[in-house]
Every structure is written in C-alpha cells, then in structure tokens.
Amino acid sequence: MEHNIGENLETVSPNTCDTTARSIALALTAILFMANIFAILFVLIFPNLVAFTSLMIYILAIPLGYILIRKLPITTWQTTELGGGGFIKALCICVFLSILGSVIGNYVVLLLEMLVGQSIPSPVASVFSEQYLWFSIVLVLILAPVVEELLFRKVIIDRLAQFGKWNCILFSGLTFGLFHGNFSQFFYAFFVGIALAYVYYQTRKIWIPIVLHAIINGIGVMSRFVALGMDLEPLVSIYSLLLFVSILLGLIFFIVAIVKLIRRKDFDRIRGASFGNLGMIAFYVITAVLFVLNTL
Secondary structure (H helix, E strand, C coil), X not given: CEEECCCCHHHCCHHHHHHHHHHHHHHHHHHHHHHHHHHHHHHHHCHHHHHHCXXXXXXXXXXXXXXXXXXXXXXXXXXXXXXXXXXXXXXXXXXXXXXXXXXXXXXXXXXXHHHHCCCCCCHHHHHCCCCCHHHHHHHHHHHHHHHHHHXXXXXXXXXXXXXXXXXXXXXXXXXXXXXCCXXXXXXXXXXXXXXXXXXXXXXXXXXXXXXXXXXXXXXXXXXXXXXXXXXXXXXXXXXXXXXXXXXXXXXXXXXXXXXXXXXXXXXXXXXXXXXXXXXXXXXXXXXXXXXXXXXX
C-alpha cells in the first residue's frame, strides 16, 4: 500500500511512528541474529569454506528479515533529478565522508587496542580471501551494495519517509553504521549511509546509491590490493591522484551543501519514537554485543 506524504508531518501519530520504526528495528535485529546463527552453522558444515560465510547475511538473513516488514505502508513523495553534475558531487562527498569516517574509526580502534592491550583484527581485511579473491570482489562490489542499499535505503526510507525527511535519513544512516557491528567500519558507514540516504530521498532512484556504494567499496578493494603487495603500477598512481582530488572536492562540496541546508533551514523534527522504541533498544543491544565481540 502506498500513500503520499502530507505537508503537515505534525499530524502523523507518534504511535504510528513508533510502531513502524519498531517493526523495522526488530527486523534488523532478527537479520543480525539469523546471520550469525547461519554463519556458525555454515562453518560447522563446511569448515573449509569459511571465506563464504558472508553470503549468509545476503542470501538468507536479509531476505528473511524483509518478510517481517514487507507489508508496512510505503510512502511516496516529491523528488528531484540529480543529473550528471549532481552525481559527481554526491560521489566526491561520499569519498570524503568515507575517508573521514575511516580515519576516525582507525583512531578509535587504536585507542581500544591500547586499552585492551592487544591488536584488533580488521573486519575489512577478513572479507578478502586471497584464495577466493574474485569471490570477495563480487561480494564487495556487487552483492553488498545491491542488497544493503535495497534494505537500508529503499525498504527503510520508503516506509519511514512519512515521519520526516531527516528522521528517515538519520535512521537509515545510524542503523546502517551500527549494522556493521564494529568500530572500524561504524563511522564511515554512518557518514556515508546518511549521504546515500539523502541522495535516495531526493531522487527515489535506488540505482544511484547502489552505484555510489559500489564505487566507495571499490576504493577499499583497491586499497586492499595495494596492501596485499600486488603490482598495479601505474594504476596505483592514477588511483592515488583521483582519490586525493575526490577528497578535496568532496570537502568543498560538503561544506557548500551544509551551508545551503542551513540557509534554507532544510531540517525537520527528529522523532524520538523512531530511535527510542523497544525495537531499537533490541537493535542497540545486539549491535553492542557485536561491537564488544569484535573488539576482544
């Protein structure tokens, strides 16, 4: 069922907001729980195929979790065209935010390593298996962007947009960041998640955040190739130059975008019912457990 967003969001019942957000959060909690259970079973059954455990979340847990929320009402709203220039700006901003988040995450992990007195394995590195390198590439560049964007942008925003633009954008970004379950990835996933959510809300074209997500992941793949000592010259030099230019332009575009948002006062009320309901509390708990387990 679809309905249009009314101009006065204040008329939306807080109980409706709480119910919708709670249902989505409980589905996300169930997805994480199922993903870990399926991964454990997969390792027990196929101990020589540990590298393929990441498939469990994409081909089983997320599809099953979607069943729990597929009947929630879908909202329609007025959209705008992004255009080629807008896409480039969005890409540069996403690159800047991903690097900024990665730097913050690395410093947080470094601090935690000092506190626990041991090194913390990189969850990003664990995704890449040299033995099944091409599988890892397909997972990171195709499967993850498509499935994650369909869930965190299309499914979630389509159902929460009725409660406010920035309410659904923040919900999408926060849950996306927490969903990764570790400090190393949380910050850049949170920052980029908000940017991708904004792009989807403005356009309602899911292919755009999917492509942006894939490119951002591609940057990580290239970095991983360099870390593995692969001889990719002169690609590495070209990659480094493009990355530097993208970060610089992204910083500029980001500042300009924030100034425009402030001048237009393009912010609506964030609803506490979306973030403080029982479903979100359950989601906070299970992600907190994952954060702790991935730190120890």
